Amino acid sequence: MDKPYVLGLDMGGTNSVLGIVDARGHVLARTSIKTQQYTDINDYVNALYEEAIKIIVPVGGMEMIRGIGAGAPNANYYSGNIENAANLPWKGIVPFAKLMSEKFGVPCTITNDANAAAMGEMQYGAARGMKNFIMITLGTGVGSGIVIDGKMVYGHDGFAGELGHTKIDRSDKARLCGCGQRGCIEAYASANGVARTAKEILATTTQPTLLRNVEDIDKITSYDVFKAAEEGDEVAKQIFDYTGTLLGQKLADFVAFSAPEAIVLFGGLTKSGHWIMDPIVKALNENVMPIWKNKVKVMFSDLKEADAAVLGASALAWE
Amino acid sequence: MDKPYVLGLDMGGTNSVLGIVDARGHVLARTSIKTQQYTDINDYVNALYEEAIKIIVPVGGMEMIRGIGAGAPNANYYSGNIENAANLPWKGIVPFAKLMSEKFGVPCTITNDANAAAMGEMQYGAARGMKNFIMITLGTGVGSGIVIDGKMVYGHDGFAGELGHTKIDRSDKARLCGCGQRGCIEAYASANGVARTAKEILATTTQPTLLRNVEDIDKITSYDVFKAAEEGDEVAKQIFDYTGTLLGQKLADFVAFSAPEAIVLFGGLTKSGHWIMDPIVKALNENVMPIWKNKVKVMFSDLKEADAAVLGASALAWE
Numbered sequence: 001m002d003k004p005y006v007l008g009l010d011m012g013g014t015n016s017v018l019g020i021v022d023a024r025g026h027v028l029a030r031t032s033i034k035t036q037q038y039t040d041i042n043d044y045v046n047a048l049y050e051e052a053i054k055i056i057v058p059v060g061g062m063e064m065i066r067g068i069g070a071g072a073p074n075a076n077y078y079s080g081n082i083e084n085a086a087n088l089p090w091k092g093i094v095p096f097a098k099l100m101s102e103k104f105g106v107p108c109t110i111t112n113d114a115n116a117a118a119m120g121e122m123q124y125g126a127a128r129g130m131k132n133f134i135m136i137t138l139g140t141g142v143g144s145g146i147v148i149d150g151k152m153v154y155g156h157d158g159f160a161g162e163l164g165h166t167k168i169d170r171s172d173k174a175r176l177c178g179c180g181q182r183g184c185i186e187a188y189a190s191a192n193g194v195a196r197t198a199k200e201i202l203a204t205t206t207q208p209t210l211l212r213n214v215e216d217i218d219k220i221t222s223y224d225v226f227k228a229a230e231e232g233d234e235v236a237k238q239i240f241d242y243t244g245t246l247l248g249q250k251l252a253d254f255v256a257f258s259a260p261e262a263i264v265l266f267g268g269l270t271k272s273g274h275w276i277m278d279p280i281v282k283a284l285n286e287n288v289m290p291i292w293k294n295k296v297k298v299m300f301s302d303l304k305e306a307d308a309a310v311l312g313a314s315a316l317a318w319e
Numbered sequence: 320m321d322k323p324y325v326l327g328l329d330m331g332g333t334n335s336v337l338g339i340v341d342a343r344g345h346v347l348a349r350t351s352i353k354t355q356q357y358t359d360i361n362d363y364v365n366a367l368y369e370e371a372i373k374i375i376v377p378v379g380g381m382e383m384i385r386g387i388g389a390g391a392p393n394a395n396y397y398s399g400n401i402e403n404a405a406n407l408p409w410k411g412i413v414p415f416a417k418l419m420s421e422k423f424g425v426p427c428t429i430t431n432d433a434n435a436a437a438m439g440e441m442q443y444g445a446a447r448g449m450k451n452f453i454m455i456t457l458g459t460g461v462g463s464g465i466v467i468d469g470k471m472v473y474g475h476d477g478f479a480g481e482l483g484h485t486k487i488d489r490s491d492k493a494r495l496c497g498c499g500q501r502g503c504i505e506a507y508a509s510a511n512g513v514a515r516t517a518k519e520i521l522a523t524t525t526q527p528t529l530l531r532n533v534e535d536i537d538k539i540t541s542y543d544v545f546k547a548a549e550e551g552d553e554v555a556k557q558i559f560d561y562t563g564t565l566l567g568q569k570l571a572d573f574v575a576f577s578a579p580e581a582i583v584l585f586g587g588l589t590k591s592g593h594w595i596m597d598p599i600v601k602a603l604n605e606n607v608m609p610i611w612k613n614k615v616k617v618m619f620s621d622l623k624e625a626d627a628a629v630l631g632a633s634a635l636a637w638e
Contacts, residue, residue, distance in 0.1 A: 160577050166571075257576050259473070
């Protein structure tokens with residue numbers, strides 16, 4: 001009998017979520033471990049296996065599992081390695097696919113987390129049936145997965161789709177990004193970027209705003225700003241306009257590259273609905289060539305945040 | 320017997336060059352007409368046919384011709400139309416592939432001129448054997464052809480690869496581009512862009528320079544600047560540094576998109592050799608993520624300028 005299930009792993013800087021997925025994209029069971037708790041990669045793989053077995057035994061054991069697909073920061077599809085991931089406890093080059101497949105006894109394929117989300121979106125989400133779209137993940141960082149002609153773009157070295165590290169500001173005042181460069185869109189449209197914008201506005205104006213009530217402004221999220229905007233807070237609206245405008249301007253560059261049918265946005269920032277969508281769409285259409293004006297759809301992911309990554313990662317295991 | 324030849328057409332704003340090409344990429348014969356002389360597209364197609372027949376008869380007549388591949392500004396691979404091309408005499412939407420195949424009695428496939436050049440480069444030029452590269456054409460405008468996984472990127476609508484219209488300057492002082500937008504890299508790294516840079520420097524400084532001898536500064540080319548640089552002219556070097564730096568910064572964005580093995584540069588600006596290459600490579604490597612530093616090749620096309628486009632266009636006809 002063909003093995004009926006695969007494992008999908010969504011490895012984040014904080015949590016690693018593992019799910020058992022069937023061929024129709026149902027997540028039958030899920031479990032998770034804390035990524036940062038394991039400073040040795042072998043301990044991490046062992047812990048993952050122990051947790052996995054608890055949900056695998058009830059569905060019939062490892063002989064029901066065809067393979068593992070994993071989405072992880074800085075994961076290289078070609079080599080199976082995780083390479084120099086800033087937000088993970090393991091430094092240098094980690095042969096993650098090899099370690100996983102040795103431990104679990106089934107093939108393991110990996111890709112970066114944004115690519116995994118894009119695959120989930122293509123198979124089960126807002127991009128179902130689309131052959132050309134760009135997925136932008138707006139979380140701690142800004143990630144991206146690019147699909148052209150129905151296929152994920154990996155590029156020459158497996159690292160294609162680092163759109164978060166294209167530049168939106170080339171001036172002297174450009175923000176420093178976690179990657180070591182200046183002016184990357186990640187430094188503006190990520191959760192950290194939004195917190196920095198809020199901080200700058202609060203420090204440089206005396207405008208009254210609900211955001212002055214946020215306890216730790218360094219940890220402000222787009223959701224805090226959303227709540228304030230919903231109550232009519234002008235500063236909150238200003239933050240969304242600023243963030244959305246920069247992101248929309250940059251999306252226009254991406255449209256000129258691959259002429260996608262749609263751009264799918266995913267992650268924390270999307271919970272702010274029209275407050276962030278309106279300035280994005282406005283700036284996008286103001287910055288594309290006439291042939292693309294009002295032609296490229298911008299949409300929010302319609303998958304649950306946890307599911308998209310697990311489902312997308314699991315899709316790799318069917319290949 | 321299989322028909323042994325195809326026709327390749329390189330339609331430019333000034334000249335339309337037509338060549339007979341065999342399966343090994345030899346241009347057996349070539350001819351050309353002046354594009355601007357025909358304000359009616361039917362007259363243009365008729366004139367092209369009359370010229371073509373003169374070189375086709377000696378190789379055995381139309382029964383030896385398998386099909387036509389054409390590279391033209393704003394040509395759409397999917398629809399076969401040329402749509403709203405600013406530099407051509409025919410406005411609106413022109414069903415060019417249909418008109419050509421009706422007149423010649425063989426199938427005609429079209430793509431934009433930069434894509435055609437990229438196909439020529441992939442089959443017969445500097446990108447032979449590469450599966451991931453980006454071709455940038457630096458001529459009257461800045462065009463691009465993107466190859467991912469061995470395939471030309473057309474996108475959802477057939478217009479992918481308009482990298483000349485991504486933004487390098489988002490400030491108030493950004494230059495107006497021919498496309499109606501501001502700050503496009505085309506307004507800086509094209510022949511016109513170089514002339515504008517020269518003009519600005521000459522108007523705002525009193526530095527002595529050989530370029531003050533150029534008769535019509537609006538028509539200055541990168542080749543004029545090259546000749547001056549070769550004679551040690553500081554202003555000429557400054558123009559190359561400025562142009563190359565902006566272009567290299569923008570290429571870094573493209574690398575983050577598709578992680579190409581190489582970027583192949585083509586067109587007038589490349590004749591300036593190291594004067595333009597050095598600042599491009601420097602700015603590129605200063606603006607990519609650490610994983611790509613000094614990893615992406617930047618190279619000049621090694622096809623003759625006329626041949627690349629004709630050969631590339633002809634490649635479409637074999638498909």
